[in-house]
Amino acid sequence: MAKRLQHLKTRPLLHHEVQEAIKDYIFENNMQPGDSLPPEAELANQTGVSRNSVREAVKALESLGILEIRHGSGLFVGDFSIEPLLDSLPYGLLMDFKDLRDLLEVRRVLESGMMESALEVTSEQQISDLQQLVEEMRVLAEQGRAFPEQDRTFHQKLFEGMENNALSRVIDVFWLAYHKASVYPSIRDRDPMHTYRDHAAIFEAIKVGDVEKARAALYKHHEGILSRLERARQESKD
Secondary structure, three states, rough: OOOOOOOOOOOOOOOHHHHHHHHHHHHHOOOOOOOOOOOOHHHHHHHOOHHHHHHHHHHHHOOOOOEEEEOEEEEEOOOOOOHHHHHHHHHOEEEEEHHHHHHHHHHHHHHHHHHHHHHHOHHHHHHHHHHHHHHHHHHHHHOOOOOHHHHHHHHEEEEEEEEOOOHHHHHHHHHHHHHHHHOOOOOOOOOHHHHHHHHHHHHHHHHHOOOOHHHHHHHHHHHHHHHHHHHHHHHHHH
């Protein structure tokens, strides 16, 4: 017999509490994607809240892929994916420079920490691709032009051999958030040649398999971005 949902007390933002109750219900009953849940009326009865609160919670969980609404059939456990959350994260980070800076700190730790494992599986094709990207950066930098797409692809290529989708997505989420925020003058890259040299230093260390030099070059590259974000955060307070 399935466990019942917890009876909830009325409070502000009750639909958030309903979301947690439904997630607990799925977990405690060891439900799998495609399993059916009680209808909204029964969920409201078990939790002791209104159907409107349940409906809001269900819609929110559907947007995350946790629930699936099949019209005419009812509610089902969804095939959850982290993708919707990651897709929306860059837009949320645009509202707070501190959050964006904090995410870069996480990215810096991830990239540095994964560098040794990445170098162990780096292929000749990756080296060739990275070299081509660095050359494209040099040409654009000499013209005084930024190179966001080459930058994005460079960091994706660094860890391509690991086949770690979570790492790739987190790195890409930062890139999207940062470059959407670059509409602010204080964040915009004012020295493409300096940024090119940062990437060239990372590449040279990777080419010879020097983990510590690669980590140091990554750290230096991220430090420049952190400085721009901190400047933007201070200016936003003024």
